[in-house]
Amino acid sequence: xxxxxxxxxxxxxxxxxxxxxxxxxxxxxxxxxxxxxxxxxxxxxxxxxxxxxxxxxxxxxxxxxxxxxxxxxxxxxxxxxxxxxxxxxxxxxxxxxxxxxxxxxxxxxxxxxxxxxxxxxxxxxxxxxxxxxxxxxxxxxxxxxxxxxxxxxxxxxxxxxxxxxxxxxxxxxxxxxxxxxxxxxxxxxxxxxxxxxxxxxxxxxxxxxxxxxxxxxxxxxxxxxxxxxxxxxxxxxxxxxxxxxxxxxxxxxxxxxxxxxxxxxxxxxxxxxxxxxxxxxxxxxxxxxxxxxxxxxxxxxxxxxxxxxxxxxxxxxxxxxxxxxxxxxxxxxxxxxxxxxxxxxxxxxxxxxxxxxxxxxxxxxxxxx
Amino acid sequence: xxxxxxxxxxxxxxxxxxxxxxxxxxxxxxxxxxxxxxxxxxxxxxxxxxxxxxxxxxxxxxxxxxxxxxxxxxxxxxxxxxxxxxxxxxxxxxxxxxxxxxxxxxxxxxxxxxxxxxxxxxxxxxxxxxxxxxxxxxxxxxxxxxxxxxxxxxxxxxxxxxxxxxxxxxxxxxxxxxxxxxxxxxxxxxxxxxxxxxxxxxxxxxxxxxxxxxxxxxxxxxxxxxxxxxxxxxxxxxxxxxxxxxxxxxxxxxxxxxxxxxxxxxxxxxxxxxxxxxxxxxxxxxxxxxxxxxxxxxxxxxxxxxxxxxxxxxxxxxxxxxxxxxxxxxxxxxxxxxxxxxxxxxxxxxxxxxxxxxxxxxxxxxxxxxxxxxxxxxxxxxxxxxxxxxxxxxxxxxxxxxxxxxxxxx
Numbered sequence: 001x002x003x004x005x006x007x008x009x010x011x012x013x014x015x016x017x018x019x020x021x022x023x024x025x026x027x028x029x030x031x032x033x034x035x036x037x038x039x040x041x042x043x044x045x046x047x048x049x050x051x052x053x054x055x056x057x058x059x060x061x062x063x064x065x066x067x068x069x070x071x072x073x074x075x076x077x078x079x080x081x082x083x084x085x086x087x088x089x090x091x092x093x094x095x096x097x098x099x100x101x102x103x104x105x106x107x108x109x110x111x112x113x114x115x116x117x118x119x120x121x122x123x124x125x126x127x128x129x130x131x132x133x134x135x136x137x138x139x140x141x142x143x144x145x146x147x148x149x150x151x152x153x154x155x156x157x158x159x160x161x162x163x164x165x166x167x168x169x170x171x172x173x174x175x176x177x178x179x180x181x182x183x184x185x186x187x188x189x190x191x192x193x194x195x196x197x198x199x200x201x202x203x204x205x206x207x208x209x210x211x212x213x214x215x216x217x218x219x220x221x222x223x224x225x226x227x228x229x230x231x232x233x234x235x236x237x238x239x240x241x242x243x244x245x246x247x248x249x250x251x252x253x254x255x256x257x258x259x260x261x262x263x264x265x266x267x268x269x270x271x272x273x274x275x276x277x278x279x280x281x282x283x284x285x286x287x288x289x290x291x292x293x294x295x296x297x298x299x300x301x302x303x304x305x306x307x308x309x310x311x312x313x314x315x316x317x318x319x320x321x322x323x324x325x326x327x328x329x330x331x332x333x334x335x336x337x338x339x340x341x342x343x344x345x346x347x348x349x350x351x352x353x354x355x356x357x358x359x360x361x362x363x364x365x366x367x368x369x
Numbered sequence: 370x371x372x373x374x375x376x377x378x379x380x381x382x383x384x385x386x387x388x389x390x391x392x393x394x395x396x397x398x399x400x401x402x403x404x405x406x407x408x409x410x411x412x413x414x415x416x417x418x419x420x421x422x423x424x425x426x427x428x429x430x431x432x433x434x435x436x437x438x439x440x441x442x443x444x445x446x447x448x449x450x451x452x453x454x455x456x457x458x459x460x461x462x463x464x465x466x467x468x469x470x471x472x473x474x475x476x477x478x479x480x481x482x483x484x485x486x487x488x489x490x491x492x493x494x495x496x497x498x499x500x501x502x503x504x505x506x507x508x509x510x511x512x513x514x515x516x517x518x519x520x521x522x523x524x525x526x527x528x529x530x531x532x533x534x535x536x537x538x539x540x541x542x543x544x545x546x547x548x549x550x551x552x553x554x555x556x557x558x559x560x561x562x563x564x565x566x567x568x569x570x571x572x573x574x575x576x577x578x579x580x581x582x583x584x585x586x587x588x589x590x591x592x593x594x595x596x597x598x599x600x601x602x603x604x605x606x607x608x609x610x611x612x613x614x615x616x617x618x619x620x621x622x623x624x625x626x627x628x629x630x631x632x633x634x635x636x637x638x639x640x641x642x643x644x645x646x647x648x649x650x651x652x653x654x655x656x657x658x659x660x661x662x663x664x665x666x667x668x669x670x671x672x673x674x675x676x677x678x679x680x681x682x683x684x685x686x687x688x689x690x691x692x693x694x695x696x697x698x699x700x701x702x703x704x705x706x707x708x709x710x711x712x713x714x715x716x717x718x719x720x721x722x723x724x725x726x727x728x729x730x731x732x733x734x735x736x737x738x739x740x741x742x743x744x745x746x747x748x749x750x751x752x753x754x755x756x757x758x759x760x761x762x763x764x765x766x767x768x769x770x771x772x773x774x775x776x777x778x779x
Contacts, residue, residue, distance in 0.1 A: 002448055003372040004694050005701075010371075070371050136667035181665070237665070267771060278778050283767035284760075290770045291691070291711050298690035299683065305373045315664045319683040322668060361668065 021082025061117030072369025080253025128365025258335030390460025458642025474502030541596025578603030
């Protein structure tokens with residue numbers, strides 16, 4: 001039955017994460033963008049929300065919460081509203097832990113999940129993207145070939161968050177190129193495995209506070225037990241749907257940040273003796289931003305809802321994410337435009353949001369719900 | 370709890386509406402477009418008897434809340450209305466508008482009338498021959514600025530006397546002259562009072578002094594008559610005034626706005642129905658041509674056609690979700706002026722573009738009157754204009770998000 005109301009629990013989560021994003025993350029966003037460093041104390045404080053540990057089963061010391069993609073989207077939006085780079089950093093361990101929770105073998109769960117139930121931030125990551133213009137989730141060039149009892153991985157990855165500080169990572173690789181999404185598997189690879197080279201930190205246009213790395217895999221041997229889900233493998237398509245929903249939800253948060261800032265500025269800033277917001281040329285831009293934010297959020301929620309129902313959310317999540325990629329760019333660009341010359345100055349955050357929003361069309365697989 | 374599921378009962382009702390679209394509307398769609406003022410009487414008769422069973426009603430029913438009649442069961446009336454509207458406008462938006470029912474006139478009665486008036490004016494739609502209700506606000510000298518009503522209602526003993534000219538009155542001819550319907554006319558009882566002086570009056574069919582001056586020739590929705598009405602010393606009883614005659618700040622004009630809160634999501638749904646017709650046509654066409662739409666691949670590898678099609682699809686869904694939300698808010702008793710305007714603005718523009726793109730994607734075929742796509746493009750455009758143009762809705766949205774009055778932002 002159609003309903004657009006958050007549950008009481010979801011409202012509480014939204015309010016508390018939203019307050020944290022507004023009061024703690026936002027003030028740290030600009031300094032982090034300039035320096036490339038996120039204060040450890042802030043990451044530690046965010047960890048206490050249980051964004052990762054909450055979904056770890058109780059027997060491994062976690063919260064044992066049932067994951068909900070809708071709730072995850074709500075959280076991701078609020079973090080994106082605070083700052084998407086910091087949000088992605090804080091959620092990065094999910095990239096490793098959640099697929100293991102959802103699709104790992106009992107042994108893999110027992111071996112890897114405990115460390116995410118502790119009181120301290122535990123860095124971990126996944127390698128999804130590859131440095132090609134027509135990079136395609138369903139056609140990974142990194143390959144994993146059977147080699148005796150195990151597998152041998154070859155190829156290159158990019159945009160791997162926190163790779164340099166993660167003990168282990170999940171590397172997605174093609175085991176059967178004829179099968180598209182179904183031919184992609186995940187491999188749990190310790191960072192120190194022979195054949196794994198981590199590059200210098202990437203220098204990107206936006207998301208500058210998020211440490212990302214290129215990864216080179218050269219005849220990197222792993223055991224059969226490294227394959228996520230064992231012989232059963234994984235549902236890679238579903239994992240990527242979860243990823244699209246999370247990243248798109250963060251995009252909605254970025255849009256909302258730009259909207260609020262531009263709206264408040266337009267009500268203060270005067271031209272010709274009146275606030276510029278009283279001019280239709282500005283007011284209509286703001287109205288359009290507001291419509292796009294609500295439209296994007298509803299599309300994201302719908303895709304998340306499909307995931308929560310256990311259905312194939314490929315189309316819904318793909319369309320929602322592409323919608324966000326377009327509308328986040330447009331909305332954040334309008335944020336800069338409403339501020340005019342001041343929008344171009346790094347004293348205001350709108351230029352940062354525009355740079356961050358540009359990433360949505362280029363990047364996949366660096367967040368999950 | 371967030372939920373996007375339509376329950377089976379709703380889906381089966383929608384299937385019924387779909388059958389109406391497919392079997393009763395589509396077959397006469399082109400003909401009604403080509404012969405603008407010819408009335409499809411058989412269609413009217415069939416829809417009239419079907420609507421008695423199907424309850425195709427438009428309206429913002431506040432009375433149920435007030436007397437607690439709806440009780441514990443969640444109200445779905447507005448959601449059901451937008452869903453059925455989409456389904457019927459998938460068939461034909463012009464025929465949908467020409468369907469005999471209480472229409473916007475009924476919506477005004479529901480929004481502003483007393484319980485006695487609702488009973489008196491609306492019961493006719495459940496009995497006898499096909500009837501139409503219409504609403505007349507727009508005048509030759511104004512459209513969006515509906516506070517500029519110059520049509521007057523003057524008290525004369527036991528009557529109100531209406532004088533003025535109204536245009537763009539949907540189903541006006543059918544309501545005023547060709548059935549036992551009525552027209553709700555917005556007229557001022559006190560010009561000096563401005564908006565609060567504007568009141569709705571129910572003028573019965575064939576009342577002396579009310580004439581249909583002309584029926585417009587239009588770009589699209591040609592199956593629906595759009596009438597100009599002249600009121601020349603048109604005398605109506607005192608109790609034809611909906612609600613109170615008292616001129617208060619909170620009076621008449623607010624009732625117009627209350628009507629819009631319910632009707633804008635419906636117009637958005639009309640747009641979505643037309644847009645879906647075009648989208649479905651293009652999807653089938655691409656399938657026949659063996660052109661695959663590949664969801665999930667790299668956006669850099671999509672063809673221009675795939676990209677266009679996906680954009681049409683997601684824009685339509687975005688508009689649909691905004692529309693559902695606006696209707697859901699009304700059903701759950703939430704103020705929805707902002708969300709209703711968002712839905713209307715988004716759907717009106719999105720579907721204008723979607724249908725234009727559909728014509729383009731079909732190449733020379735799309736431009737031909739052999740298929741309906743060019744007609745849908747013409748039909749779609751009205752949804753970006755009536756019940757508040759794109760621009761008026763943007764102003765309403767802007768005022769709400771900026772917390773500005775109409776004086777501060779105009």
